Amino acid sequence: MRTEYTMDSLGLGKGSRLRLAEVLRHTKGTISVQQAAEALKLRPNKTAKMLARWAEQGWLSRVRRGLYIPVPLEARSSDISPEDPWIIAEQIYRPCYIGGWSAAEHWHLTEQIFRTVLVMTTRGVRDRNPHIKGIHFRVRTVSQDALFGTKPVWRAQVRVQVADPSRTIIDLMDDPALGGGLRSTIDIFQNYLNSEHKNLDLLIACAERLGNKTVFKRLGFLTERLAPAEENLIEACRTRLSKGNSKLDPDLPSPRLVTSWKLWVPEGWTK
Numbered sequence: 481m482r483t484e485y486t487m488d489s490l491g492l493g494k495g496s497r498l499r500l501a502e503v504l505r506h507t508k509g510t511i512s513v514q515q516a517a518e519a520l521k522l523r524p525n526k527t528a529k530m531l532a533r534w535a536e537q538g539w540l541s542r543v544r545r546g547l548y549i550p551v552p553l554e555a556r557s558s559d560i561s562p563e564d565p566w567i568i569a570e571q572i573y574r575p576c577y578i579g580g581w582s583a584a585e586h587w588h589l590t591e592q593i594f595r596t597v598l599v600m601t602t603r604g605v606r607d608r609n610p611h612i613k614g615i616h617f618r619v620r621t622v623s624q625d626a627l628f629g630t631k632p633v634w635r636a637q638v639r640v641q642v643a644d645p646s647r648t649i650i651d652l653m654d655d656p657a658l659g660g661g662l663r664s665t666i667d668i669f670q671n672y673l674n675s676e677h678k679n680l681d682l683l684i685a686c687a688e689r690l691g692n693k694t695v696f697k698r699l700g701f702l703t704e705r706l707a708p709a710e711e712n713l714i715e716a717c718r719t720r721l722s723k724g725n726s727k728l729d730p731d732l733p734s735p736r737l738v739t740s741w742k743l744w745v746p747e748g749w750t751k
Contacts, residue, residue: 500534504550508637509567511540511548543568543613563636565615569599570640572612573619576601577630577641580618580658581668583648586633589671592664600643600651602627620658629686645677650686653695653702655730662729662746666702673707680713693722701728701741 499520503511506519517527531548534540540548549568566578577583580598584590596609596616608619629647632639643651649672652659659665672678687695700717703710727734727744734744 496530496534499530500539509549509564509635510543510571511550512571513546541613544572547571549613564638565597565617566635566640566642567638568612568615569597569617570638573599573601573603573605575624575627576603577627577643579620579643579648579651581660581664583643583645584652584659584668586642587645587648587675587677589645589648589668589675589677590664592660592667594660598658600626626690628689645672645675646679646682647686648672649683650690650695650699653687653698654690654692656698656728657731662732666706669702670706673710680710683713684716688720693720694726696720697722697726697741697743698728701738701743701745704741 503516503519507515511531513524513528513531516522516531517524520527520530522530528546531540532542535542535548539551541551542548569576569578577600578586578598579600581590581592581594582596582598585592585594596618598618598620600620600622602622602624604621605619610617610619627641629644629650630641631644633642634640649669652665652668656662656665659668683699687699696717700714700721703717704714708714721742723742725737725742725744728746728749732746734746736745736747736749737743738745738749
């Protein structure tokens with residue numbers, strides 16, 4: 481814990497002050513060894529030691545190996561949480577996008593508050609539920625071909641990709657768990673249909689490009705139940721059904737088969 485807030489008090493001399501200031505000028509939100517090395521024109525191994533020393537002195541906070549965030553002068557401890565978890569996700573998991581319930585929150589398609597940030601990445605990761613500096617993440621791996629249907633948003637001068645509203649819905653139809661489960665997914669879909677983001681042609685295009693025809697079963701079935709007036713969307717889904725039966729929600733017991741949509745559904749959904 482720092483009791484005073486001057487660089488000199490922690491042994492940060494003039495040279496180190498200038499170097500730290502140079503690093504902060506050339507980075508946005510997070511600081512990697514590579515970024516700092518380029519800013520200082522130093523070898524990565526020497527830069528890594530310098531960043532580690534600044535972290536020990538309390539001027540940086542280590543997020544994970546080789547990645548840091550600056551500690552505000554007013555902070556009483558270097559053990560701080562990132563101001564914007566999306567920036568951390570972008571730095572660690574890129575190429576990636578913010579998806580599922582996190583994207584739904586961003587587009588105001590849900591009033592539910594989710595404490596975990598959902599990240600879709602092409603990287604293979606071991607820990608799919610990491611806790612990083614007090615932030616909970618849920619990480620899903622997708623193919624490179626699945627990086628579409630996103631929009632860039634700026635978070636503290638950092639460009640982060642987030643699933644657009646239509647892509648968000650298709651991801652939820654691909655796996656309702658990405659929406660927090662079937663009930664939450666249904667609420668998000670209803671809000672989408674009643675929002676300015678509604679674009680049914682784009683919805684079909686996203687589903688076709690994703691390539692999972694089970695999406696059309698879930699999308700058509702739910703549209704028929706929730707918005708039967710959307711006949712064009714229902715028919716578009718019906719003409720794209722794959723062979724075989726699927727589950728409306730793979731995580732729920734589904735003993736009833738709706739033959740018209742080739743979907744196994746939970747009790748009560750056949751009425």
